[in-house]
Amino acid sequence: MPTVAANGVETYYETVGDGPPVFLLHGAGMDGRLWRELAAPLADEYRLVVPDLRGHGRTGPTDRDDYSVALYAEDVRALADALDCERPAVVGHSLGGYVALVHAARYDPGAFATLGGEVPEPLSLGERVESYRPALVDALGPVVGRERVERALRRVDAWRFDERGKGDIEAIERVHERHGDDVPAMTADERRKLDDAVANYYDVEVDYDAVTAPSCHLYGEYEIPQVRRHARFMAERLDGDLRVIPDAGHVSMVDAPEFVVGALRDFLDGAL
Template structure:
């Protein structure tokens, strides 16, 4: 099982293909397998790297009492350094998009491009968003110890669909991915969820993301996520925004062909690989 040391943990990863490197960062409570269709479609033309974020999948948990998005970004940096990835393109969805934008703002000279899918920035923009990000997500951490996160996730989907009309997605497929992957310990679930509820406490300077950026969101995505797409577009200098038709929050699973086509377009726009800073040198963080 291929692993690499990142900040005191053994991080599981897989790599396929050759050429320009794209690193995929998965959503919360899933694992690297959510990118299987993208990897299969791209590996003949690109080098693809997928990994399990701390607390997830085959990487598993750690002894830390709490996690944060900037910790996940630091783990990603250690992965990139350890694998000697020369200016990869990052592609993150939901939590993965939070990690990717944090990394891109901190280390803009170490990447060639970034794809931010179905994600949001730290600021809370609307009351509905505040309700989901601060009330609903925090409320999940107490009952999960009693009934398990699978039931709590179904309740979360029910609440989301009732409060936000027009929102949808292939939730059954997400459930199957979770059932097929390694189980997540309850304590790890709590740390992962709390890392997301505290994302608003971080400062991510989007204007520092100087590489070509693609923002994706599903047609049936939460309204506040679409607002965050506009927020990113308003601050990132070189950005394109694209809606994935008939897709929900996991747009790469709902419409894999359309999502992968968008990724290919982003990869053609990625900044050509030039001489980058030595991978063993520290770069000042701007986030």
């Protein structure tokens, strides 16, 4: 099982291809299987590196008490250093997109792309209400149990990223059908740390002026308005490319793999 020590964790990763390095980051509660097969056509031009992020998949639990998006970005930088990948391109889905943005502002990659990503700052009144989510968990946790509150919020999250009402559940199920259950499930404590990292993303500060790498921001046709709004904001603020993925929801690379691979190839060929 290929692992490498990076930033205090034995990180599981898979790599294929030869050429400029491209890191492919999965979303919250997922793992590298979401990218492993779907992005394989890019290996004819690029060295693809597909890690399981801290707490996920075959990387598994770590002894850190708390996680954050900034910590995940540090992990990506450390993994790149450990694999002798200088200024790789970083492509991230959902949480991986958050990480790609923070990484771009702090570590100057060769390029970066987000799929279903968001920026930390609220861009609407509704998003400001959402920023109080950690306080909601803290308030209701002692009354009905923190795990029960977080479980309910995860159900909401599973549906909230797709206007068709499908969320990412069906797409993830298709991945599991192909690969079975050979990856360890996330523990309750790791899930707590992950939930806190996602909820506290609102506290992260991104210096957009420090981002010099070319960028591309993609979202599925059926993403909810919030995700579309954030993709447009990033593309405008960073002078990046903006692409809409037809007939796709939040897990767009599963819904429309050929389009996603083609869009990423077009972007990477021009950026690297």
